[in-house]
Amino acid sequence: MLLPRHAAAAAAADPPLLLVASWWITCAATSCRCWRRPVLKPSRVAACSPPCAELRLAKCVRSRLSGFSLHTPALRAHLDPDNYCYFSFLSFHFKTIYHTPQTRLIKNEMTSKDSIGWVSLVPENVKISEQRTLFLYLLIKGLHLVLVTIHPQFTLSAVIKACSEIGGAMGLGRSCHGVVLVRGFEVNCVIASALVDMYGRNCRVEEAQQVFHEMSEPDAICWTSVISAFTRNDCFEEALGLFYSMQWRYRLCPDGFTFGTILTACGNLGRVKQGKEVHGKVVVAGISGNVVVESSLLDMYGKCGLVEYSRMVFDRMPRKNAVSWCALLGAYCQNGELKTVLELFREMEMGNDLYSFGTVLRACAGLAAVRPGKEVHCQYLRKGSWRDVVVESALVDLYAKSGHIDYARTVFNETLLKNLITWNSMICGFAQNGRGLEAIRMFDEMVGDGIEPDYISFIGVLFACSHTGLVDQGRKYFSLMDQVYRIQPGIEHHNCMVDLLGRAGLLEEAENLIINSVFKDDSSLWAALIGACSAHSNVDVAERVAKKMMELVPDYHLSYVLLANIYRAVGQWEDSLRIRKLMKNRGIKKMPGKSWIEIKANTGSFLDLRRGAEKGLDVDGPFSYTGLVNKKEDYGEGITSMIESELGQILKE
Helix, strand or coil, rough: CCHHHHHHHHHHHHCCCCHHHHHHHHHHHHCCCCCCCCCCHHHHHCCCCCHHCCCCCCHHHHHHHHHHHHHHHHHHCCCCCCCCHHHHHHHHHHCCCCCCCHHHHHHHHHCCCHHHHHHHHHHHCCCCCCCCHHHHHHHHHHHHHHHCCCCCCHHHHHHHHHHHHCCCCCCHHHHHHHHHHCCCCCCCCHHHHHHHHHHHHHCCHHHHHHHCCCCCCCHHHHHHHHHHHHHHHHCCHHHHHHHHHHCCCCCCCCCCHHHHHHHHHHHHHCCHHHHHHHHHHHHHCCCCCCCCHHHHHHHHHHHCHHHHHHHHCCCCCCCCCCHHHHHHHHHHHHHHCHHHHHHHHHHCCCCCHHHHHHHHHHHHHHHHHHHHHHHHHHHCCCCCCCCCCCHHHHHHHHHHHHCCHHHHHHHHHCCCCHHHCCCCCCHHHHCCCCCHHHHHHHHHHHHHCCCCHHHHHHHHHHHHHHHCCCHHHHHHHHHHHCCCCCCCCCHHHHHHHHHHHCCCCCCCHHHHHHHHCCCCCCCHHHHHHHHHHHHHCHHHHHHHHHHHHHHHHHCCCHHHHHHHHHHHHHCCHHHHHHHHHHHHCCCCCCCEEEEEEEEEEEEEEEEEEHHHCCCCCCCCCHHHHHHHHHCHHHHHHHHHHHHHHHHHHHHCC
16 A cells, blocks of 8 residues: 555656545544645646546544645635535535534535535534534535425434434424325335434434334344343333343344443343343354454453453454443443552553543542542643543543542533433532532522433432521422423432431431332431431431331341440430340441542542451551551652551550
8 A cells, every 4th residue: 555655756746636636535533644745736726627626535534734725825816616626615614513604605605515425414513512503404404405305314313313313303303204204214224223212312212113114125234223222211121121032032133232231231130031032142143353343342351340350351352442442441440440440541552542531530539539630631632622521521530430520610610411310410519529509509509501311310409408408498399200201209308308408307208208219218218217216316217217227138237336336325224235235246346447548649448447456457657548558668758657646645645
């Protein structure tokens, strides 16, 4: 293959301009090399025919300077605004998100707008949501072309695909579905698959299933689309049923994407046996070398708690890309091996990949390790103007969980595309950092922007109400879940409500809430209530709650300890001593607490030293800081002396 410099030399020799120009531009764009000298003048490019004038400008998107150096001289050379060239430049400007005025100028200069041009633009426009209004304009124009052209299938499928990825375009997507029914395209597998994907991405799994059932002879791609729709909406059992029906009833062979989707379902269900069965089918089908499938295998074994299997699959992979590395990082992260995630990230050959940033930032958030998180943040910023909502949501979550809520707010404000995860991270961050009123305002602002809250959103706002004492608002949000948003309150929401009512001293109401809920046999709710009884020294409710706790979890130490403390607080010393003896006779011990600490970029855990001393654990010297202070010379005599001094004070108390 010729190098770009060879192609440039050939272009300078002035053979047939059309062929050489296209060839040189393709070579230079593929190698991501900027034009450092005017080998092929833009004015000569402007003289090329329309197919050459297209320039494959999308390839130049990594080098915006090259694209602009082509555009300006081409306009000065009185380039005829034909469709192909102008759509290429418009496509280029859409990908460079900070140049919207130029994009609108080109759009206004185009003399005609044919379906081919609009089809080339629509899939690219969905990547950026800041100019949502302009993109919806493009989609509406594309839908208009469907009604006036003779062969609208390609335009229609492109518009449907765009509607599936742009927030707020569901109404337009339904209009597309109406056009499909009117024009009789429901039998077209490509369009039907696009509709299934659109409904699946917008949480309309019933409508996706209806479209699928209306297909006369769905092919493997249609089956994969509907399985993916069910998996994306957490209907994993239904996805598994469709997978087996596809094979045994309709005798269709799954491809790599089908296997990858169903492995995701097995992982989320924790079905190790079925996951291994699918793994065997992958090997028999001869696609075990497929990177998508192997990455899904990594994820499946990780979610099933078999991280060693994930590592085995990873080590046997002949080719490892960024997705594979991210799947391995995710497996370790899901199994709590957060320090391993950081170590692997530093070993990655593709450490600057966007997909890996989100996983590593989750690990940093779990460890409250701000310094490594800031390092990842810097690497992300070095990537330039490309923005990723997953990474920025993870950054918001990291800074919020680490107590740097102002940093989190700054990242949130600078995020161009805010999805539900971004809003949830900010709401929960405010709530966890004691800024409940701001969390509630953020929740109301999100709803006002037309974003529908989900399960996590209500956890954040109820947690905020709990820590700000807003009982009435907490009751309102709790009732809105089922009455307005059709979200069944889960154990986390009940925990927040019990905590809210308990903090307000409404212990009987909290007790009735637990008794009347479907989670009345869940020990975590009763544990939250007995903690509130301890804070208010309510003996009557505490005795009932402790009795229930001892029935559900006989060896749970907190129910004994808190009840004994309540008796002691109200002066019932004999009852307190009786509970302590009962605890001792049953062999129940309270384990010492553990905390995380970061010292000089090293993150590790240490025990609650006072409780550790009570249990007879060795807490002498700085060596109790596990994984942090192994040698005195690690951090110098100054820090070692400081730690020893603090330990001495704790043990003397």
